[in-house]
Amino acid sequence: xxxxxxAEAFYHAVYSAIQEIPRGKVTTYGHIAxxxxxxxxxxxxxxxxxxxxxxxxxxxxxxxxxxxxxxNSKGGIxxxxxxxxxxxxxxxxxxxxxxxxxxxxxxxxxxxxxxxGWFPTQLPSEAGDGEEEGENGxxxxx
DNA sequence: CCGATGACAACGC
DNA sequence: CGCGTTGCCATCG
Numbered sequence: 190x191x192x193x194x195x196a197e198a199f200y201h202a203v204y205s206a207i208q209e210i211p212r213g214k215v216t217t218y219g220h221i222a223x224x225x226x227x228x229x230x231x232x233x234x235x236x237x238x239x240x241x242x243x244x245x246x247x248x249x250x251x252x253x254x255x256x257x258x259x260x261n262s263k264g265g266i267x268x269x270x271x272x273x274x275x276x277x278x279x280x281x282x283x284x285x286x287x288x289x290x291x292x293x294x295x296x297x298x299x300x301x302x303x304x305x306g307w308f309p310t311q312l313p314s315e316a317g318d319g320e321e322e323g324e325n326g327x328x329x330x331x
Numbered sequence: 332c333c334g335a336t337g338a339c340a341a342c343g344c
Numbered sequence: 345c346g347c348g349t350t351g352c353c354a355t356c357g
Binding site for chain 3: 236
């Protein structure tokens with residue numbers, strides 16, 4: 190649990206932003222950070238998910254927050270330090286949502302950001318020309 | 332209280 | 345264009 194109220198607000202913003210991710214789509218930590226107004230703190234976003242409460246009574250938990258839809262900018266699922274198998278769990282959850290996850294030779298679970306990437310807001314960086322990650326090339330439905 | 336680490340990302344070479 | 349290093353801030357020891 191957060192030690193500061195400010196941190197709690199940050200966590201709340203992160204969880205809230207993640208809940209906005211439609212099913213069958215994924216986004217990056219950096220984008221979440223940008224959405225909540227702190228594009229310079231993508232790492233803290235990951236920490237928030239790490240601290241995601243398991244209590245079913247909590248407003249934010251693994252059931253209400255689709256943490257599985259949050260991946261890194263490389264379009265892959267990085268192994269956690271504490272629970273290495275957690276990446277597999279995330280990949281499995283994404284597959285159930287209709288998102289194909291394939292592991293390359295390096296064992297890195299990769300997701301097609303170009304197809305399943307969810308980038309709704311026009312960030313100042315990508316507003317002009319600065320495009321990153323990938324764009325919704327096909328844009329399907331939800 | 333101070334130092335090290337981390338579910339990341341961007342810049343430099 | 346791929347690999348290495350730095351920055352960010354909360355949490356752990």
